[in-house]
Amino acid sequence: MYKALLFDLDDTLLDFKAAEDYAFKQLMQESEIPYTEQLFVQYDVINRKLWRQLEQQEITKQYLLDQRFTRFFTELGYDQLDGIAAERRFRQLLGDGAFLMPNAKETLTILKDAGYQLFTASNGVYQTQIRRMQATGIIDFFDGHFISETVGFEKPNVKFFDYILNELKLTKRDVLMIGDGLNSDIKGALASDIDCVFYDYAQKNQPNEAQYRVTNLLDLPTVF
Structure with missing residues (x-):
C-alpha cells in the first residue's frame, strides 16, 4: 500500500x-x-x-x-x-550523542529488505541530525532526508509535507509518517491527509487519530 x-x-x-x-x-x-x-x-x-x-x-x-x-x-x-x-x-x-531507540536498526533493516523507500522527516538541525545518524550507523538505510532547516518549514506545517510529496513525486496515499510527536508528527500528517503511525514508546496511550499505534518499533512491519 x-x-x-x-x-x-x-x-x-x-x-x-x-x-x-x-x-x-x-x-x-x-x-x-x-x-x-x-x-x-x-x-x-x-x-x-x-x-x-x-x-x-x-x-x-x-x-x-x-x-x-x-x-x-x-x-x-x-x-x-x-x-x-x-x-x-x-x-x-x-x-556526538550516538544513541538509538530500542530495535531501531533492526526495524530499518526489515523495512529496507521489504522494498520500502525510507526517508527522514525531522524538525532538527540538519548537520546535527546527519552526524547523529552517521554515528549510530543508520544513515545508509535512507534514500533521502527532509529536515526542516533545509525544507524551509517545520512540522506540523502542511507545507513541510507538501514539500516532501512534491520532491518524491508521490501521492498522499503513497506515504506513511512514523513518529512519537502527537503535534508535530501525528497532527501534522493528518492535517496533510497522510496516514501515520504513533510510536507510543512511553506507553501513555494518549488519545489521537493516528491510523496505527505501536509501542515497539519491531511491530511496524506487522501493522500496515
Whole structure:
C-alpha cells in the first residue's frame, strides 16, 4: 500500500533524551556550572516553550537557537556567559550523542529488505541530525532526508509535507509518517491527509487519530 515511509528522528529512531542528557551535562561542566537535575528542568521549561512557539510559527528556528541558552543563563544569573556560543557547542555535543531507540536498526533493516523507500522527516538541525545518524550507523538505510532547516518549514506545517510529496513525486496515499510527536508528527500528517503511525514508546496511550499505534518499533512491519 505504501511506497515511502517517513521517519521522525528524535525519540523515534534516535534516543534524543540520552543525547540531550549527555550534551547538557558536558556543557555545564565546560561552562563551570555545577550540574543538578533542577538545572536541566529549568532549561527544559525554556526550551519546550520555544519549540511550541516554533511549531505554531510564532518564532523562527534561528530565534529559538539564539535564545534558549541566553535565557537560561540569564535566569541563573550567569549573564557573563555567551548563550549563542553555548548553543553552538551544545549542538556539537548533541552530534556526538550516538544513541538509538530500542530495535531501531533492526526495524530499518526489515523495512529496507521489504522494498520500502525510507526517508527522514525531522524538525532538527540538519548537520546535527546527519552526524547523529552517521554515528549510530543508520544513515545508509535512507534514500533521502527532509529536515526542516533545509525544507524551509517545520512540522506540523502542511507545507513541510507538501514539500516532501512534491520532491518524491508521490501521492498522499503513497506515504506513511512514523513518529512519537502527537503535534508535530501525528497532527501534522493528518492535517496533510497522510496516514501515520504513533510510536507510543512511553506507553501513555494518549488519545489521537493516528491510523496505527505501536509501542515497539519491531511491530511496524506487522501493522500496515
